[in-house]
Amino acid sequence: MRRFTELIQQLEMSNKTNDKIAALVSYFDEADDLDKPFVIAMFTGKKPKRPVNTSLIRQWATELSGIPEWLFAESYHSVGDLSETIALVLPPAENLVNRKLHEWINDLALLAKKDEHEKKEFILKAWDSLETQERFVFNKLISGNFRIGVSNKMLVNALAKQSDTESNKIMHSIMGHWNPTEITYQDLVGGAHVNTDSSWPYPFCLAYALEMEPESLGQPSEWQAEWKWDGIRGQIVKRNGELFIWSRGEELVTAQFPELHFLADELEDGTVLDGEILSVKEGNVQAFSILQQRLNRKTINKAQLNDAPIGFYTYDILEYQGKDLRENSMSYRRGLLEEIIPKISTKNVIVLSPVVKFESWEQLAEIRQGARDLNSEGIMLKKLESLYHAGRKRGDWWKWKINPYTVDTVMIYAQKGSGRRANFFTDYTFAVRDGDKLITIAKAYSGLTDKEIKEVNSFVVKNAVEKFGPVRTVKPELVFEIAFEGIAESKRHKAGLALRFPRIARWRKDKKATEINTLEDLRQLLASTLANS
Amino acid sequence: MIKFTNKGIYCMQGDFYIDPWQPVNLAVTTHGHADHVKWGNKAYLCHDLTKPILNQRLGADLKIETLPYNKEISINGVKVSLFPAGHVIGSSQIRLEYKGEVCVVSGDYKVEYDGISTAFEPVKCHSFVSESTFGLPIYKWQPQEIIFSQIKDWISDNHDKNKTSVLVAYSLGKAQRLIKGLDGYGSIYVHNSIANLNDGFIKAGVDLPETIRITADTKKDDLQKGIVIVPPALAEGRWIKNLINGATGVCSGWMQVRASRRWRSADAGFALSDHADWPGLLSAIKATEAEMVYVTHGFTATFSKYLNEIGIASEEVKTQYGSEDEDDKVEEQENVKEELP
Numbered sequence: 001m002r003r004f005t006e007l008i009q010q011l012e013m014s015n016k017t018n019d020k021i022a023a024l025v026s027y028f029d030e031a032d033d034l035d036k037p038f039v040i041a042m043f044t045g046k047k048p049k050r051p052v053n054t055s056l057i058r059q060w061a062t063e064l065s066g067i068p069e070w071l072f073a074e075s076y077h078s079v080g081d082l083s084e085t086i087a088l089v090l091p092p093a094e095n096l097v098n099r100k101l102h103e104w105i106n107d108l109a110l111l112a113k114k115d116e117h118e119k120k121e122f123i124l125k126a127w128d129s130l131e132t133q134e135r136f137v138f139n140k141l142i143s144g145n146f147r148i149g150v151s152n153k154m155l156v157n158a159l160a161k162q163s164d165t166e167s168n169k170i171m172h173s174i175m176g177h178w179n180p181t182e183i184t185y186q187d188l189v190g191g192a193h194v195n196t197d198s199s200w201p202y203p204f205c206l207a208y209a210l211e212m213e214p215e216s217l218g219q220p221s222e223w224q225a226e227w228k229w230d231g232i233r234g235q236i237v238k239r240n241g242e243l244f245i246w247s248r249g250e251e252l253v254t255a256q257f258p259e260l261h262f263l264a265d266e267l268e269d270g271t272v273l274d275g276e277i278l279s280v281k282e283g284n285v286q287a288f289s290i291l292q293q294r295l296n297r298k299t300i301n302k303a304q305l306n307d308a309p310i311g312f313y314t315y316d317i318l319e320y321q322g323k324d325l326r327e328n329s330m331s332y333r334r335g336l337l338e339e340i341i342p343k344i345s346t347k348n349v350i351v352l353s354p355v356v357k358f359e360s361w362e363q364l365a366e367i368r369q370g371a372r373d374l375n376s377e378g379i380m381l382k383k384l385e386s387l388y389h390a391g392r393k394r395g396d397w398w399k400w401k402i403n404p405y406t407v408d409t410v411m412i413y414a415q416k417g418s419g420r421r422a423n424f425f426t427d428y429t430f431a432v433r434d435g436d437k438l439i440t441i442a443k444a445y446s447g448l449t450d451k452e453i454k455e456v457n458s459f460v461v462k463n464a465v466e467k468f469g470p471v472r473t474v475k476p477e478l479v480f481e482i483a484f485e486g487i488a489e490s491k492r493h494k495a496g497l498a499l500r501f502p503r504i505a506r507w508r509k510d511k512k513a514t515e516i517n518t519l520e521d522l523r524q525l526l527a528s529t530l531a532n533s
Numbered sequence: 534m535i536k537f538t539n540k541g542i543y544c545m546q547g548d549f550y551i552d553p554w555q556p557v558n559l560a561v562t563t564h565g566h567a568d569h570v571k572w573g574n575k576a577y578l579c580h581d582l583t584k585p586i587l588n589q590r591l592g593a594d595l596k597i598e599t600l601p602y603n604k605e606i607s608i609n610g611v612k613v614s615l616f617p618a619g620h621v622i623g624s625s626q627i628r629l630e631y632k633g634e635v636c637v638v639s640g641d642y643k644v645e646y647d648g649i650s651t652a653f654e655p656v657k658c659h660s661f662v663s664e665s666t667f668g669l670p671i672y673k674w675q676p677q678e679i680i681f682s683q684i685k686d687w688i689s690d691n692h693d694k695n696k697t698s699v700l701v702a703y704s705l706g707k708a709q710r711l712i713k714g715l716d717g718y719g720s721i722y723v724h725n726s727i728a729n730l731n732d733g734f735i736k737a738g739v740d741l742p743e744t745i746r747i748t749a750d751t752k753k754d755d756l757q758k759g760i761v762i763v764p765p766a767l768a769e770g771r772w773i774k775n776l777i778n779g780a781t782g783v784c785s786g787w788m789q790v791r792a793s794r795r796w797r798s799a800d801a802g803f804a805l806s807d808h809a810d811w812p813g814l815l816s817a818i819k820a821t822e823a824e825m826v827y828v829t830h831g832f833t834a835t836f837s838k839y840l841n842e843i844g845i846a847s848e849e850v851k852t853q854y855g856s857e858d859e860d861d862k863v864e865e866q867e868n869v870k871e872e873l874p
Contacts, residue, residue, distance in 0.1 A: 012795055013802075067670050068842065074835050075671045079790055088671035088789065136791075470796055 003031055004039065004101045005134045011148050020150065024158035028185075035101040037180035037188055043155050044174055045298065047144040051111040052119050054082065057142065060120055061086040064127070083139030087132050097129045106181070108141060152251050163189040168250070169196040175252040198239040201246040202272060202318050202326065203390040207380060207397035214361045214400065217381065224330060224384050225356040225364055227376040228399050229313055230288045230486070231278035232295070236260065236312065238267040239322075245277075253277075256297065259310040259349055266344050270322030273314045273337075274388075275353060280311030283348065285375045287529045288500065289488025313353040314341065315380075318388060326388035333388070371402050375529070377485070378402045404483040405525065406505055408516045410476045412438055414460040424453055425460040425472065428504075430482055432495075434519040439495045441522065442482055447504030456507075479511040480504050487526045495519060497526055534611075534629060534636050535662070537827070537850045542638055542662065546631045547611035549578075551638045554853040561613065563640025564624035565590060565705055568854045580615050582623030585733030586705060602651065618642040619653030620807050621706030622734060628656055637821060638662040641854075643806065644813040645677060649713045649741070650706070655820035662827045663818060666808040666855060667786050668836030674786070674810045680803055681714045684782065687801050688718065688760060691780045699761045699779040701768040701799065705730055706807045707784055708762050709741060716742040720759040723747065727762060753777065768799070786810070818845065830855030 010023035028036060062072045067089065076085040104126075111119055123142075130138055140146050156174065160167035173191035183193065210217075217223065233248035243264035245254045254261075257277060267273075279291040286308065294300065294308045317337045318326055325333055334355075341352045356379065358364040368379045378401035386396035409430035416425055427445040431438035448456065456478065464472040486500035536543045541553025541560075549559040556573035563569055563579075565586030570577070576596040577587060584599050600606065602625070605614040615625035620641040627638045635658040642664065646652040674680075688698040702708045704726040712721055712731070721744045723731065728746035735741055747756065757777050767773060768781055786806030787793040794802035808831075809817060818826055818840070826847040828837045833849035840847035 012791060013800060015795075065670060068839075071670060071835065071839060074832075075669050078669055078832075079671055080792055084791055085671060088673070092673070 001101050001104060001130070001134050001137070002098050003027065004035065005131075005137045007031075007039075008137055008148060009133060011150060015149075017154060020154060021158045021161065024150070024155065025162045028159065028162040032100050032102070033185050036185040037178075037183055038102050038105050040155065040159070040174055040188065041180040042144075042146050043150050044152055046180070048105070048109055049112055050142065050144060051108050052123060052142060054143065056116070056119070057086065057123065057139070058082065060123060061090060061127075064124065065089040065091060083143060084136050086139055087135035090127055090135065093128050093130055093135070095129050096131065099129075104138065105141060151249075153249050159189055165189055166200075168200045171250065171252050172196045172199040172244070175254075195240070195242070198242050199237060199244045199252070201235045201237055201244070201250065202324075202388075204233060204235065204248055204274070205316075205389045205397060206392040207382075207399045208392065208394055210381065210398040210400040214364065214381070217361075217398070220358060220360060220364070222384055224334065224382045225358055226315055226353050226380045226382070227356060227371065227374060228378045228380045228401065229276040229278055229285065229353070230375060230377045231276040231285075231291055231313075234275060234277040234312065235318070236263060236267070236271075236273040236275070236314075237319075238263060238271045239269055241269065243267070247277075256294065256300070257310045258300070259305075260312055262346050263344075263350065266346060268321065268340075270319060271340075272317070272319035273312070273350075274316035274318055275312050275314035278311050278313055279308040280313075280348075280351070281309055285311075285313070287375050287488070288486050289529070292488060311348070312350045314350060315353040316388065326390075329385045329387065330382050331384040368400065368402060372529075404485055404501075404505075405487070406481050406483050407432065407441070407499075407522065408508060408511060409441060409480055409482050410438065410513045410516050411456075411474060411478045411480060412440065412476050413471050414456070414464075414474055415471045424457045426453055426457075428456075428480070430480060430502075431476065432517050432519050432522065434495075438476055439519055440493070441495050441497075441519075442484070442499045442502035444482060444502045444504050447483075448507065452507055476513050479508040479513060479516055481506050481508050487522060487529060489526065495522075497522060534631050534634055535638070535660070537852070542852070544611060544629055547608045547613070547629065549608055551627050552640060552854065559608075561627055562587070563618065563627060563638065564621055566621070566641070566703075569640055578613070580623040580625045582734070582737055582739065583625070584623075585737045586623065586730060589729055589733050602654075616654050616656045617651035619644065619646065619650050622650050622709060622739060624650060626654075626656060628658065634659050636660045636662070637823075639664065639817075641666070641808060642817065643809045644817050645674065647677065647710045647713075647807070649709050649739075650807075653817070655817060658821050658823050660825040660827065661818060661821045661823035662829060663814065664808065664854070665814060665828050665831035665833055665836035667806065667810050668814055668828070668832040668839075670811045672786060672789055672806075672810045673812060674789075674804060674806060677714070677805065680805045684711075684715070684784075684803055684805075685718060687780075687782055687803075688715075694780075695778065697757050697759065697761060697777045697779040699763060699768070699773055699777070699781045701765055701781055701783045701785075702762055703785075703807075704764045707805070708764070709734065709739075710805075710807070711762055711784065712742055712744055715760060718760065720745060720755070722751065722756055722759045722761045724763045724767060726764050747776075768797075 007023060007027040011020055014020055062069055075089055076082060079085040111122055126138055127135055156167050156171045159170045169191055170189055173188060173194055173196060176194040178188060178193050235246045237244040244252060245257060245260060247253045279286040290308045293304055317333050320336060344350055356367060371378050381398040381400055383396045409432055411428045412431045413429035414425035415427040429440055429443045432441045460472055460474050463475040465475060466473040482502050483505035484499040484502045488498050490498035534544060536545060540550060540555040540557055542551040549561055550557045551561045552563055552569040553560050554571055558575045560574040561578045562583060565583050572591045578598045581599045581601055584597050587595060587597055600615050602615050602617055605612050612630040614628045616628055618624040618626045618640055620643055624640060629636045637656050637658040639662060642653055644653045691698045700711055702711050708727040723744045724747055731741055731744060763773060773779060780800040782801040782803060783797050783799040784803045784805040786804055786808055788802030789804040826840055826845055828847060828849045829852040837847035837849045
């Protein structure tokens, strides 16, 4: 338990991926072999059943610490995490023991069946045997909610490094079906429970943003234009009777998209398709905000399947009949794709991403203006004779996006940044008008020059109205134009909507706080994006 | 006997203020942190060891009278004496007595002896003015030996990785406490703002281990092998990053909570505080046997509500104390920039 607690602390302390990976590698080097599968399960979101409910845990902790209920609530409010609050308010432990992580987890699993009295006895004894930080981890084991900024990809990279195995294979192994009580660490990373020889994807070919005029690219006839879709880039791999769907982050997401599972029967073995996972309803691509309801879920309900049905817009083929096609030209691959896709008997789920026909760059620029109506982000330009490169290479693939949406807002909160900007207020929260009130709409921390940051900083220092820990409430005076890529309904935000990729476009020194946009303006924008679908 | 005014804590019978935030004739000063002593008062009264701090921070040509601990003087018929508050070097609780009624204004305090500031001494009184910076039951400090052994382990761990330990500590108080606690553990390099205070203390006779001032001439290699202490304003500046391959460790009571540790984006956080923790506040207040407790800064509402619930009459009062860890950082940063090597 101590070694695992140490790992959690290291992971929390650093925001650098390399440090986190190093911490994970050394943990998997040193930890007890029986603990390791549990840690992998925990970090990939495999949750055991909660053995004791939260209100009981909270009640026992309050009793034991001898403080009134309201004071516990105040403490919780200040800490912001129940497991941690409990760990901190309890009296110091008097009977420290160092049990192994898997022993605790196994005991907790057994606890589910016991009565309340036995549960209480066990939990109280555990608290008295663990140090503050270990107690925090123990409380997290009960709730099963470990959110510590370790992505599947990061964990996979660490395991790959530690076990000297290819990361794709590890990704496949840990995304497969396994149970931490039954599998050994060696079998898990070795992929004994799955066939990792079939699943491997190709590195994605990535495009650069087109920042110059398209005329500089030469003749239109050398280029293929497609719509740029706003979804999840994906690779569909079908080999040896098995289907795998990889996301751009090289995560295996097969289970998330049951609509595509028919391809296991209908796609030929030895086929790899590149394209975009989108929500498609009645032949129309829906806004990203709708697709979002389907992402990173362990289970999908009927309503979600109905509201956000999945489609795959394919635009490239990387392998056919087991042969790597990446050295062939774009036009050859496209030709092959146009032959194969119509042969699939289930229609309208896997769709050929249409080619946009154009004669001149001016004409394409005009067509591009209509992208929003299709819920597209703009145009992709691919050279007809280009090969399929691994990663980002300048010259052959370009994304020519339409301009972002913008909204005028006023700054209402400021918080200090991190790293180089730790001593300046660089993280701002912006609001729009809602009647005579202001309502928070976005948080952003990029887009200003160093000089502007200093200027805003001194404004914050002089005009702070209140402080909540690191956050300052400031006089609503400074107006900023916020650029964003999309807008979605959100229950989590007070405004009832959330902006996608908000950033500061510019500081509108020419505008007063009375001239900013209203919540109604944004609601209308949201309605218009949903009407497209 | 005391009144909370918009200039500070006022003693009516004595016609003087304690830790005023606006200029007055006589400022009786608990300690040298910027939120408790301001420039512009006609005269100051403070502990002998607070004088060098005021001279350092506010200027050499101030009218300052000093007192040792436990010595009584009379101002307009009010008996005034100082008792150790254990917060930083020279920090004092101000005891006021008029016609048999006693009031103690404690400024900032901690009950654990830190090895360098004179240990806190409880003073019996009728009314007590207390801080509550860490007035929530989540704040319970570990004994300082344990925290120091964690800091030392961290330093040797960094040493193994060829990284220099950069400790972030407030220049007045925490810095000296670290210097004392890490004596003999390696050469300690300090930033100007700390070195200046240290010089003042040494001149005043404080037994402070030797430290090295970082200047333009400091050799990078030497610094790399040492332990570095910097004030919060410089913790994450480019200055320290350009200077050495370091790991930063923030020493502050706030480091008790994960969210604060992460927010600071340091490599390590040590909950080492110069303020009383929850049990410390309660034990100090009980020991005064005060009938009335005024809570001036920190979690004032929560803490005074709790005191009332456990049968100690208490009120929260609005003051301008409690920002030494926060707002000074920006100001201090502006001032120190010129001095950087």
